[in-house]
Amino acid sequence: MNRPDLRISIGSTVFSNPVLTASGTFGYAREFEPYLNLHRLGGVVVKGISLSPRKGNPPPRIVETACGMLNAIGLENVGLERFISEKMPYLREIGTKVIVNILGDSLDDYRLLAARLSEVEGVHAIEVNISCPNVKKGGVAFGTDAAMAEAVTRAVCEESGVPVIVKLSPNVTDITLIARAVENGGAQAVSLINTLLGMAIDSRSRRPKLANIVGGLSGPAIKPVALRMVWQVARAVQIPVIGIGGISNATDAIEFFLAGASAVQIGTANFVNPGVCDEVVRGIEEYLVEHRLQGIQGLIGALIVDC
Numbered sequence: 001m002n003r004p005d006l007r008i009s010i011g012s013t014v015f016s017n018p019v020l021t022a023s024g025t026f027g028y029a030r031e032f033e034p035y036l037n038l039h040r041l042g043g044v045v046v047k048g049i050s051l052s053p054r055k056g057n058p059p060p061r062i063v064e065t066a067c068g069m070l071n072a073i074g075l076e077n078v079g080l081e082r083f084i085s086e087k088m089p090y091l092r093e094i095g096t097k098v099i100v101n102i103l104g105d106s107l108d109d110y111r112l113l114a115a116r117l118s119e120v121e122g123v124h125a126i127e128v129n130i131s132c133p134n135v136k137k138g139g140v141a142f143g144t145d146a147a148m149a150e151a152v153t154r155a156v157c158e159e160s161g162v163p164v165i166v167k168l169s170p171n172v173t174d175i176t177l178i179a180r181a182v183e184n185g186g187a188q189a190v191s192l193i194n195t196l197l198g199m200a201i202d203s204r205s206r207r208p209k210l211a212n213i214v215g216g217l218s219g220p221a222i223k224p225v226a227l228r229m230v231w232q233v234a235r236a237v238q239i240p241v242i243g244i245g246g247i248s249n250a251t252d253a254i255e256f257f258l259a260g261a262s263a264v265q266i267g268t269a270n271f272v273n274p275g276v277c278d279e280v281v282r283g284i285e286e287y288l289v290e291h292r293l294q295g296i297q298g299l300i301g302a303l304i305v306d307c
């Protein structure tokens with residue numbers, strides 16, 4: 001049997017395999033060079049980029065929790081222009097697809113980011129983080145209101161020359177409403193989930209463990225929630241779904257494909273095992289051979305439900 005075909009497409013961008021890194025957990029890729037063959041990844045999603053540099057929240061910003069972690073990094077990043085001049089030259093050389101995650105405080109921020117980034121050589125797609133507050137609309141997160149989510153998606157799609165992926169927040173009542181809204185806005189794919197809002201308290205000091213008090217929960221603890229949301233969204237939209245949340249090995253990734261994901265992103269697991277993405281690519285390949293499937297397409301949405 002030939003090697004299985006792992007390729008997937010999002011809009012006009014073809015990925016050599018469906019394993020991507022999740023934003024904020026893989027730096028700007030160079031940090032992981034000693035641990036794995038970067039060109040073996042389907043793609044790298046870089047830390048969220050804003051128009052201006054951001055310092056993020058004060059420490060402590062990370063806390064370990066049962067089967068996961070809480071973070072309140074506060075979207076620290078080098079800003080658009082330094083990202084382009086300092087980080088893109090390396091990213092262009094690693095031989096994999098580069099997806100730039102963007103964040104803004106207003107529709108104009110998102111427009112400017114999309115327009116500038118899509119003219120940069122080596123940027124293959126944009127991922128829009130809509131979990132950020134819209135400062136012009138009283139701080140309500142773009143991702144928790146369907147009309148705002150659609151508007152920000154439309155604004156980015158109008159400016160972007162590369163495929164647009166919109167990253168959904170799980171901190172909503174019905175995620176399918178937001179998914180449909182961003183599909184209407186022109187998104188070429190959705191990725192989900194971002195972190196779930198959580199909190200940790202130190203009973204001895206009687207203080208919150210994070211300086212920010214609340215943070216985003218990630219890691220294996222959130223996998224069942226992510227799987228459920230991916231399954232719901234995959235049935236609600238026609239565009240590809242990228243599954244994220246607690247994926248730590250190939251079996252986890254395969255569960256997301258069965259639920260309807262066309263690709264996966266790996267986040268917190270990179271902190272535990274920096275070579276994990278490479279292992280997941282190999283594990284998916286082995287599964288496809290063992291199950292006599294020609295390629296990844298045979299697995300997407302292949303969940304068997306007996307009722």
Ligand SMILES: Cc1cc2nc3c(=O)[nH]c(=O)nc-3n(C[C@H](O)[C@H](O)[C@H](O)COP(=O)(O)O)c2cc1C
Pocket residue numbers: 022023024025047048071073075101129167193194195217218219220222244245246247265266267268269
């Ligand atoms: C330390 C840290 C930083 C993150 N930064 C970002 C970010 O800048 N933009 C974004 O869209 N998601 C960010 N995320 C969310 C992850 O990309 C991912 O959606 C989430 O962690 C769930 O996946 P996981 O359980 O595999 O980590 C961050 C997560 C962590 C743990």
